[in-house]
Amino acid sequence: MIVRILGEGQFRVDDIIADELNHLDTELETAVERGDEAAFSAALTGLLAQVHAQGSPLPPDILEPSDLILPHEDSSMDEVRKLLTDEGLIPG
Amino acid sequence: MLMKGTAARMGVMKRVSLVFKAKANKALDKMEDPRETLDYSYQRQLEMLTKVRRGVADVATSRKRLELQMNQLQQQSNKYDDQARKALGLGREDLAREALTRKATVQGQINDMSTQYAQLQGEEEKLTVASQRLQAKVDAFRTRKETIKATYTAAEAQTRINEAFSGISEEMGDVGMAIQRAEDKTAQMQARAGAIDELMASGALDDSIGGRRDDIQSELDMLSANSDVESELNRLRGELSAGAPKQLEGGSNGSQTGQPQTGQSQAPPTQYAPPPPQAPPYVPPVQDGQPTGLPVADVPQDGDVS
Numbered sequence: 434m435i436v437r438i439l440g441e442g443q444f445r446v447d448d449i450i451a452d453e454l455n456h457l458d459t460e461l462e463t464a465v466e467r468g469d470e471a472a473f474s475a476a477l478t479g480l481l482a483q484v485h486a487q488g489s490p491l492p493p494d495i496l497e498p499s500d501l502i503l504p505h506e507d508s509s510m511d512e513v514r515k516l517l518t519d520e521g522l523i524p525g
Numbered sequence: 526m527l528m529k530g531t532a533a534r535m536g537v538m539k540r541v542s543l544v545f546k547a548k549a550n551k552a553l554d555k556m557e558d559p560r561e562t563l564d565y566s567y568q569r570q571l572e573m574l575t576k577v578r579r580g581v582a583d584v585a586t587s588r589k590r591l592e593l594q595m596n597q598l599q600q601q602s603n604k605y606d607d608q609a610r611k612a613l614g615l616g617r618e619d620l621a622r623e624a625l626t627r628k629a630t631v632q633g634q635i636n637d638m639s640t641q642y643a644q645l646q647g648e649e650e651k652l653t654v655a656s657q658r659l660q661a662k663v664d665a666f667r668t669r670k671e672t673i674k675a676t677y678t679a680a681e682a683q684t685r686i687n688e689a690f691s692g693i694s695e696e697m698g699d700v701g702m703a704i705q706r707a708e709d710k711t712a713q714m715q716a717r718a719g720a721i722d723e724l725m726a727s728g729a730l731d732d733s734i735g736g737r738r739d740d741i742q743s744e745l746d747m748l749s750a751n752s753d754v755e756s757e758l759n760r761l762r763g764e765l766s767a768g769a770p771k772q773l774e775g776g777s778n779g780s781q782t783g784q785p786q787t788g789q790s791q792a793p794p795t796q797y798a799p800p801p802p803q804a805p806p807y808v809p810p811v812q813d814g815q816p817t818g819l820p821v822a823d824v825p826q827d828g829d830v831s
Binding site: 436437442462465492493494496497498503513516 | 536545546664692
C-alpha cells in the first residue's frame with residue numbers, strides 16, 4: 434500500500450506492517466479525541482518512524498493516490514484536528 | 526469512545542486520505558467532459574508550480590535578510606568586545622563589565638536568530654524538494670493526459686482520468702499546505718526582522734540593548750581625551766615653569782606668595798577631569814603690564830611693537 438507523509442512525499446509500505454500501523458494510528462486518533470498531547474506526539478513519532486523504516490520512497494512521477502496519509506512531522510494536535518474535518522487546511 | 530459512531534475507529538491516516546479524495550472528487554464532479562478535466566487540471570498544476578517556486582524564492586529572501594541582520598548584530602557584539610578590552614586597559618573594570626553585559630545581550634539575540642535561520646533553511650529545503658516532486662508529477666500527468674486523449678474515447682477515459690487526477694490532486698494539496706506553512710513561518714520572521722531593521726535604522730538598537738547610545742564609547746573617548754589633555758598640561762607646565770614660575774597660581778590663591786605650584790597641581794590627574802585654570806591668567810600679561818618679569822618670556826621677537 435501507499436502511504437503519504439505530508440510534506441515528505443509517498444512511500445510504498447508492505448501490507449504486513451499494516452497491523453502495526455493501525456495500532457499506532459488508533460492511539461493517535463484516541464489521543465486527538467482526548468486532547469492528550471503526550472500520547473499524540475508519541476503515536477505520531479512512532480508512525481513516522483515505522484513508515485520511514487519500513488517504507489521505500491515512491492518515485493515522484495507516479496500518479497497514484499495514497500491509501501493512507503500521515504500528518505506533517507511537526508504537526509500540532511490542532512492542525513491534525515483541522516485536517517480531519519477539512520477546515521480549509523488543504524488548499525484548492 | 527462509542528458515542529461517535531461516524532468514523533470513530535477508522536484511524537487518522539485513513540480519514541485524512543479520505544478528506545483528500547473527497548476534495549479531488551468534488552473537483553471532478555464539476556467537470557462535464559473528462560477531457561476538459563485534464564486540460565483544466567493541467568493549468569492548475571502549472572499555476573501551482575509557479576506558486577511553489579515563488580514560495581522558495583520568498584523564503585530565501587527572508588533567510589538572506591536574517592543573515593544580514595545577524596552579521597550586523599555580530600559587528601555590534603565585536604564592538605562591545607573591543608570596548609571591554611579598551612576599558613580594562615584604562616583600568617575601568619566597571620565600563621568593561623557594562624560592555625560585556627551588552628555583548629551578552631546581543632549574542633543572545635544572535636542565538637535566537639540562528640534558530641530561526643535554521644527553521645527557514647529547513648522550510649526552503651522542504652519547498653525546494655516539494656517543487657521538484659510536483660514538477661515530476663506534472664510532467665507525468667502531461668504525458669498521461671496526451672496518451673489518454675489519443676487512445677481512449679471519453680467514456681473509456683473516465684477511470685484513468687480519475688486515477689491520474691486524484692494522484693496529482695493529492696500532491697497539489699500537499700504542496701499547497703507546504704507553501705502555506707512556509708508563508709506562515711516567513712511572515713512571523715519578517716515581522717520580527719522588520720522590527721529589528723527599524724531599530725537599527727533609528728539607531729535605537731543600542732537603547733534596547735541597554736543604556737544610551739554609545740555611552741560606553743563616549744566615556745572611553747573622554748578617558749583617552751583626558752589623558753591627552755593631561756599630557757598637554759604637563760607639557761605646558763614644563764614650558765611655564767621654565768619661564769614664569771610665579772604666574773601659575775596667582776589668579777586663584779592671590780595672597781599666597783612664594784611657591785604655590787609644588788605638588789598641588791600634580792595630585793589629581795588620574796581621578797578628576799583636570800580643571801584648566803592655568804589658561805586665563807596666562808592671557809592678559811601684556812595688557813596689564815603689572816608683572817614686569819613676564820613679557821620677556823612671552824615671545825622673543827616682540828621687540829618691534831609700539
